[in-house]
Amino acid sequence: MxxxxxxxxxxxxxxxxxxxxxxxxxxxxxxxxxxxxxxxxxxxxxxxxxxxxxxxxxxxxxxxxxxxxxxxxxxxxxxxxxxxxxxxxxxxxxxxxxxxxxxxxxxxxxxxxxxxxxxxxxxxxxxxxxxxxxxxxxxxxxxxxxxxxxxxxxxxxxxxxxxxxxxxxxxxxxxxxxxxxxxxxxxxxxxxxxxxxxxxxxxxxxxxxxxxxxxxxxxxxxxxxxxxxxxxxxxxxxxxxxxxxxxxxxxxxxxxxxxxxxxxxxxxxxxxxxxxxxxxxxxxxAYRSGRIERDDDYLIWQISKQGNRYPRPADSQRALWRDLDALLLHRMTEDDGPQRPAVFDSAEELGEWPLRVRALGFEQEGQAKDTQFVEGSTPAVLGHAEELKASVRPAVARLRQYGELYGRRLDRAVKRAWAAYVDDAKADGGTWSAEAAARYWPGAEAEFWARFRRLDRTSRTLGGGLDLDTTRSAFLRLAETSFDTVTASVTRTLRGAKAVSDARIELYGGRRRNR
Incomplete structure (x- = not known):
């Protein structure tokens, strides 16, 4: 049967x-x-x-x-x-x-x-x-x-x-x-x-x-x-x-x-x-007491501030490209960031096969709450791991860092604009924040992959040929466009225009505080 x-x-x-x-x-x-x-x-x-x-x-x-x-x-x-x-x-x-x-x-x-x-x-x-x-x-x-x-x-x-x-x-x-x-x-x-x-x-x-x-x-x-x-x-x-x-x-x-x-x-x-x-x-x-030690060769392992080892959680708001440097690059020391899945160490030996990375997860809490399925796939990048010499690795990390930096700044900017517009410092700008993220992150992902493919893997060019100024400007433009689109509906009033104008500075790092 x-x-x-x-x-x-x-x-x-x-x-x-x-x-x-x-x-x-x-x-x-x-x-x-x-x-x-x-x-x-x-x-x-x-x-x-x-x-x-x-x-x-x-x-x-x-x-x-x-x-x-x-x-x-x-x-x-x-x-x-x-x-x-x-x-x-x-x-x-x-x-x-x-x-x-x-x-x-x-x-x-x-x-x-x-x-x-x-x-x-x-x-x-x-x-x-x-x-x-x-x-x-x-x-x-x-x-x-x-x-x-x-x-x-x-x-x-x-x-x-x-x-x-x-x-x-x-x-x-x-x-x-x-x-x-x-x-x-x-x-x-x-x-x-x-x-x-x-x-x-x-x-x-x-x-x-x-x-x-x-x-x-x-x-x-x-x-x-x-x-x-x-x-x-x-x-x-x-x-x-x-x-x-x-x-x-x-x-x-x-x-x-x-x-x-x-x-x-x-x-x-x-x-x-x-x-x-x-x-x-x-x-x-299955067991009245005790737990089988959590270990798996297909997870990114991180270390908490308390020194505990835990897997990177599934997050429906996080695109797979933001994990690429953690997936492809070996840690130089035990303190050098997250530990990539052990399976990629052996998979790299199959260099003649164009291997992609498939991410699969379930955003949920430890107990009953389940939020959303999570799935993503990269182009055939795994074969590039051996090509990413020491001089190129910082460029991949910098690409990811710039993308995340302006994503965070955009989130702060739209929330500040909303709080100023409704004249409530504790106002929840979640609606604007979600719309801004939906507009920014797909473009940031496309920008990441476009620049990743152009990196020089021969080690002949310092930093893989990544132009930091144009890279930073590209992600900034994406954040500016998302910010302007999300906040456009309130700029027709004087209060709204002032709120948006004052909050815009968050895209550039905010006002510097005098020491």
Whole structure:
């Protein structure tokens, strides 16, 4: 009943040279790997589901290629041989899936091991108080929550299809909230509190090639020499389900870190004749106490003022180009700004592939509040990382700094103009601020990429040939144009014209204070 190896549930985009006329728009896990060279990329609409599915596919790609261990031989050379072959080995795919096919059933009441689920929830949770399918599908309103994308009723929900349910199952494993959840009783003790998922609030960055094959191979990170596949297990590979009363075991290698760090336990109930829809869901905590250490090779890591390491959060107001220098450039010292995702260190070795950067995230709070999906993509810039010599790196950072500088100044200017116009120093100029940002940032992004492409990567020109004066003037003009457009409606009155004129100085740094 509905085995994820062969049932079509993964939405894909096929490349122009894909055979078979009109290939299906969804594939199973087996076909996703075997035909990855013909697939241009995943067509998952929700960024958090896309990021979660990529991690599962990374783990499977590592397994079928033998790149889940450091040896034998040089890991980079072995990956190069697979890259030259242009496809994942069919023998490796077959030998991995054949003995584990029964672990990929979406529903498995007989054997008791449905994929990425805990069958014990059927009797450890109250069957009358299930989470329901509206809670499972993260874009639906449930309970007393406000409607986000659509209206719905918990009493008579639209049953999601199995493919939709699987993708949302993954979102819960990686982005699930902390706080109250459905009660789960284990050994006579009932509790209803869970910890946030490993990617909650974080922005995830992935190298992306011309095909799914290139994307998955570029997304692999070389494991430490101590990693053993017999210990570095994915959830569907373990002999037993984890003990919910024991402290969660830390991952011992990349495959466990990619797939086995969930703090949530879920169980889907099948509907329809063969499970083509899901009619109900249990969602609760996976461990009574403790948390798996948060670590991930696809996040930008920052250090707080208190010295704590944390991932850069997803921000729907922040364009991807503003993170480019943090993504491409190595830190010179431990104190030299954010730490870029570890995956880019190994992806750069595939210099002959034109790799883009795909950013995927979910702007949300640690507990229940979800704000907005976040997604972005760069041109094929990853190959430039080796070309960015020490003399050019400051130019990339300066480009980003100028763009952000005049964005901040524009925000201060329009807020000051609004406060002066309404004669209230505490007035909220959010409307003007949002409109100014919507006008400035797209132009700033275009300006950034245009100047980035013109940088001299030969080290023959000081600073990559970036003209600081014209660069500064270009971003300033964008800020001036946005400011003038947003404030134009009030300049017809004397008070409005004075407010706008006085606030305009913020674009140039504000008035200097006498010491």
């Amino acid at each position: 509905y085995n994820l190896l062969d049932e079509p549930w993964i939405p894909v985009r096929w490349g122009p040279d894909a055979p078979d006329g009109e290939p299906p728009d969804r594939v199973g896990l087996r076909e996703a790997l075997l035909r990855s060279q013909d697939i241009a990329g995943l067509a998952v609409a929700e960024p958090p589901a896309h990021a979660a599915l990529l991690r599962v596919l990374y783990a499977l790609a590592a397994r079928v290629t033998g790149l889940d261990e450091a040896g034998p031989g040089n890991w980079y050379r072995r990956r190069e041989v697979i890259g030259d072959a242009g496809r994942f080995p069919a023998a490796g795919v077959a030998s991995y899936f054949a003995p584990r096919a029964d672990r990929f059933f979406l529903y498995d009441p007989d054997r008791g091991r449905p994929w990425m689920q805990d069958i014990r929830l059927a009797h450890q949770c109250d069957p009358v108080k299930t989470a329901g399918v509206n809670k499972l599908i993260v874009t639906r309103p449930s309970g007393n929550n406000h409607a986000w994308f659509r209206h719905g009723s918990d009493a008579r929900p639209d049953l999601p299809t199995a493919p939709e349910a699987v993708l949302n199952l993954l979102v819960w494993h990686y982005y699930g909230p902390s706080g109250r959840c459905s009660a789960r009783e284990v050994n006579g003790v009932k509790s209803a509190s869970t910890t946030a998922g490993p990617l909650r609030t974080a922005m995830s960055y992935h190298p992306e090639g011309a095909s799914l094959f290139e994307t998955l191979l570029a997304g692999l990170v070389p494991p430490k020499v101590t990693v053993r596949r017999t210990q570095d297990l994915c959830p569907w590979e373990t002999a037993e389900l984890p003990d919910p009363e024991e402290l969660p075991a830390p991952p011992t290698g990349p495959c466990a870190r990619l797939t086995a760090c969930s703090q949530h336990a879920l169980l889907l109930e099948p509907g329809g004749e063969r499970g083509e829809v899901v009619q109900d869901a249990f969602i609760t905590w």
